[in-house]
Amino acid sequence: MQHIVSFLSDPKTYNHPVNNVTVVQTHISYVFIAKPYVYKLKKPVDFGFLNFISFEDRKFYTFEEYRLNSRISPEIYLGVVAIVKEGNSFKLIEDGNYNENDVVAYCTKMQYIDDMYSLKNLMKQGIDNQLLSLIAQKIYIFHKGADNTEGLQGFGGIKEITKNTLENFDQIEKYIGVAISKDDYTFMRNWTEDFINAYEDFFTKRNTQGFVRDCHGDLHCEHVYYKDGAIIILDCIEFNKRFRYIDTISDIAFLFMDLDVNGKVEESNRLCAQYIQLSGDYDGILVLPFYKAYRAMVRAKINCFQSDNEGITQQERDGFIQKASQYFQLAKSYMQQSSSGIVYTVFGNIGSGKSTIALELASLTGGVVINSDAVRKKLAGLDVFDNAKAKAGQGIYTPEMTEKVYTTMKQKALAIAHAGMPIILDGTFYSKEIRRNFYQFFKDEGIDVKFIFAQCPKEELIRRIEKREKDASISDANVEIFMLLKDRFEDPGEEIPGIYLVNTDTSIEDIRNQLRNVIS
Template sequence: MAIPDSQAEAAALLRRLAGGGDPIETHISAIFIGADTVWKLKKAVRLGFLDFSDLAARAHFARRELALNQPHAPGLYRDVVPITRGPAGLALNGEGPPVEWVLRMAPVPPGDFLDAIARRGALAPALLDGMADAVAALHQAAPPAPPGFDAPGAAGRVLDGNIRDCLANGLAEARVRALGGAMRARLDALAPLLAARATAGRVRRCHGDLHLGNLCLWQGRPTPFDALEFDEALATTDTGYDLAFLLMDLCQFGQRAAANRVMNRYLGRSGDVGLLAPLGFWMALRAMVRAHVAARRGDDGMAYLAAAEGFLAPSPPRLVAIGGLQGTGKTWLARALAPDLGAAPGALHLRTDETRKRRAGLPPEARLPAEAYAEAESRAVHAEIFAAARQALAAGHSVVLDAVFLDPTLRAAAESAAAPHPFTGFWLAAPLDLLRERVARRSAEGTDASDATVAVLEQAARADPGAIGWQVLDATAPLTPARATLALHPGTGA
């Protein structure tokens, strides 16, 4: 959609300020990128879902965009200024009455947007963890919905709107109606849970448009920006639905392993295992949005429609437990297996080290004192991961448990947590000298959730684990036999 004629003069001024280049345009904005400043102009348009036709509305929503985004992206969002008309014509923030309002921002290199990083295959683990941390922090700071918020009703309205838009934009009618019917049935089943999540404060004033293109590297960190400013009802939603857009987008970029890591890091920070039950529905709903948007642009939306069908399809869950001494690579193996287990974007990875940190109110990489490893706290940590595993399995999601599991009673508890679903236990083993080397290196780096030292390892090595009934794997090369046991094929989500 072109810039309206009524804004042509203001657009010409911004083009000159930006050095003469054409703006980047969406259907509601024009973004003029200069050497050290970006100017964002809201188009004077009235669409079915917004009305920017009035100057006062454009001023209001420019300020609203600034207020929503500036706390999470300090320095990226600068201010809102008028374009004024004076004796010499139009000027930015000059004398005379405002004729337009623009949002001023700092420029971001094109390669620093997360969708661009995903396209070049550069989503490193630390970057994925940072993405999840940023989203978790955004949700933690977001104000909750008012009491009595009708979460099932809101989801139903979004679903109905997406069905209409898919049909209106020419997507295959039979498939759209079949998918819509299946999603309505799933929503009806989820309604009590969605309502309970709203009561528990999980519905908040979220970002609202949290896809990869709306995150960038800013000051070295993944940073959400361009939060939905023009529709409070649409942006007031379950935090899990907000996250689902990012997970769906990663999957559609062919980055299911990345989506799995982001999901698990987010859950490790928030503890919100309850979002797994509606996650397939939410990801399907986000894929439907992308399907009709793509079709409206003249692109093929059927790939997104097929993705929505896949996200909604059930996948029988299973529980995999991985035990062994410190340094055997339990977490490495868990992260390698989890993306290909069960429903998208893969299994819930429950790690005692991360659960212990969250219970202490700390990020995973923070160090804990010795008393945090007292027997009573360790029992509570294991009880929590077993309860979370049962909850996830009941929601239809596979689980990978990641703990030392030296105590035979804990191994038995892990097996019991799986019932009635399939269970597989792996025990990693390696020479003690190799484990000492690994643990010493990890302790020196200080970038992992494990607080284990060589002394802790050696104490554990002296303990008697009892008879090991789980499949014993060589910790120097555990992945191939583990995949064979589970009949997994990388990237299939089997």
């Protein structure tokens, strides 16, 4: 293997002009950066959860790496190249014209993309709301199209969940006293086992409902890029199907966790709210703390493994252990999370800024947004961005459908609130009677509820609605519908106590300050 590494480290090896080759090691691969391309060579290693010892396995998983990543980023993953024996040396064959008997190694060939475009680096300058929205949409579309047939055949079931999570503890046991204390190890293992036992039926239901899909498996900030207005996602797991054939909420939980560990908690909260709003997977929130803890444990484990790499300095080794300890503490914090459920009900006329308030509240509180338009379309079998092409009071906007939407919102909100998480209901809630009904429903269930009335001038409402008609939007409401329904909306009075008024005809920061007063 070392002869092949030396060969690929030589600029003269390549079929295009290369000034120098940068070699980067991961725990499973050598990465050769020969701009404008990158070549990945698998190491002959066996970690239990992956086995690249044999040549045939390395070949198989190299082709799998190309196939699977081409699903989501075909512009980056260009193919598989071969290294063949030629006399006393080697030759790199990139056009597929080789005798397989002469091949000594295979590499995945990729288009080079600078790390400056990675989310890990972009977050240093700040992550704006538009970028978070694009990421949520990219992952939602990927998950929606991912295969789920094998999930119904056993992958992603309770057996696999148990194996994946408890395997982490088996593999990190030797790092007790190095990166994790014995007490923390025992607490986290017991918590994990107790959670799996308590939610066994729930996990099984998720599987049969099709939420277990052929996902990415390693979705963190270093694998998400933003360049030229597009989201690019790299390096899905190819080496073990049980790590990739998982619940979609487990897949994206990795990214939420990675934003958290990098101090971007509000951005993580907002991304979560946007993804859940697009997918309609409100039930998935109930197991999100479990999966975020699991993902933190995976990263801790990987850093422990990297601390054992050959050829690294003691300072580098200490850095890996320190990072592993940070991930262990984050995992523990998810397991210890406890808060009282609260429902924020954001209401107002069409275009009044309800959804802006809802997402800002989600960022500040970690709450889940349940949007009435999104729920309505999901109930009708539509995608959230599909236009229902129905007039007010017709199609999916009949009074009967509206009642069904409100009932669904109550049920989903109640389950999440009982789990101790904040909920943000986002809808017009146009009548005093509807608002009274929601208030009494949650009060009877012992759930605290706050109502927020979104306000802005009529001229601004119309301007926003006209702009929204030109952009992709969950809401189908246009100016014509607004003019038909505006007089039906009943301004709040004394139907419920303590309604908060939030002016949205102002800056985002001012809206956030108003919401901080509501939260406090």
